[in-house]
Amino acid sequence: MSEISESLAEVGQGALAANAAEPEAGGAGDGHTHESACLNCGTALIGSHCHACGQAAHVHRTLGAFFHDLLHGVFHFEGKIWRTLPLLAWRPGKLTREYIDGRRASYISPIALFLFSVFLMFAVFHATQGHEEGKTTGNLIGIGQNVESVRADMRKLEAERAAAVVRGEATGSIDRQIARKKEALAALDSLEAEGLDIEISDKSGKGIHSDIPQIDKALKKFKANPDLATYKLQTYAYKYSWALIPISVPFLWLLFPFSRRFHLYDHTVFVTYSLCFMTMLVIVTMLAGALGAAWVGAVLFFAPPVHMYRQLRETYALGRLSALWRAWLLVWFSGTALLLFFILIMAQTGG
Structure with a gap:
């Protein structure tokens, strides 16, 4: 129940943040004054808004009107949400081009929609991805069994090393495996002292490591305390989600290098609306999985390339072939951007 409450709180916070970027137009109704x-x-007022400072002409002064505005902000966005989402899903290029060309009154701005969709995605994640206390996903075994397993692997590796020495072979690879086993054993000993359980998912004994020091440090923290590390990963991904926009824009620019027709602003609007769609796609996938329809996620896996193609073609007025090869490259660029974002988050987590 607490997870649902936290999720609703995040939805509300997302609505407020998005409403700050996309102010509501106001209007007469119950609970509003008429000044x-x-x-x-x-x-002096000459319409629904003050032409001098921009404040709405009618302000609410009842509790009912306050909650009406809250629900209005979350689910309605002054009606713009119902005009924006269909275009975002089916004609993203038209939506992007309309916004770039200045026809914006009917649609939610890309940054407002991005903020709201990110808040909503994490809210749905917390509501649907429940977990049991003291456990991690996968096959769990007790600390004692883990220690014995690691020690058995070490004995086997030491026997292999001794045999390699007798044969006069190099032992560098085996020495590195033994060193990693010792590190794992030290971590298990500390966890055993705290009475915790841990999952050993790497049966080979090689472990997962990185040549980048910050990421390698983060991976070690994941091994030592998976629950805390996962929480930190989610927190940093939530805080730095906006970084996906500046990370992605240069890749889109590469599709139109030195173009005088299209500018960085155009690419930024394109990227932000595209990220909104991908976030909504993740939300639908999580909800479908929670309802037992995991096949929906498999079907939606093919949606991003199609969406990119349609958005590219109409936003930049491209022909089919021109949009097709750019969409193919954009899929690869998107994967690279996600990898860079993951490296950024892992580096922060390892700090």
Whole structure:
């Protein structure tokens, strides 16, 4: 129940953040006053907003109106959400081009939609990805069994090393495996002292490591305390989700190098709306999985390339072949951008 409450809180927070970027247009209704002069600056009103400071002409002063505005902000976005989402899903290129060309009043801005979709994605994640206390995913075995397993592997490796020495062969590879086993054993001993359980998912004994020091440090923290590391990973991914935009824009620019027709602003709008769609796709996949329809995720796996192709073609007025090869490259560029984002998050987690 607490996870659902936290999820609703995050949805509300996302709505408020998105509403800050996409102010509501206001309007008459129950719980709203009807002023002849702006309550903020005193200017005479000639419409639904003050032409001097931009504040809505009608402000709510009842508790019912307050909650109406809250629900309105979460689910309605002044009606723009219902005009934006269909275009985002089916004609993303038209939505992007309309916004770039200045026809924006009917749609949610890309950054507002991005903020809201990210909040919603993490809210759905927390609501659907429950876990049991004191356990991690996979096959769990007790600390004592883990220690004995590692020690048995070490004895086997030491026997292999001794045999290699007798044969006059190099032992560098075996020495590195033994060193990693010793590190794992030290970590298990500390966990055993705390009475915790741990999952050993790498049966080969080689472990997972990286040549990048920050990431290697983060991976070691994952091994030592998976639950804490996973929590930190989610937290940093949540905080730095906006970084996907500046990471992705240069890759899109590479598809139109030195173009005078298209500018970085165009690419930024394109990338932000595209990320909104991909985030919504993840939300649908998680909800489908929670409802026992995991096959939906398998079907939606093919949606991103098609969406990129359609968005590229209409946003940049490309022919089919031109949009096709750019979409193919964009799929690879997107994977690279996600990898860079993951490296950024792992480096932060390992700090």
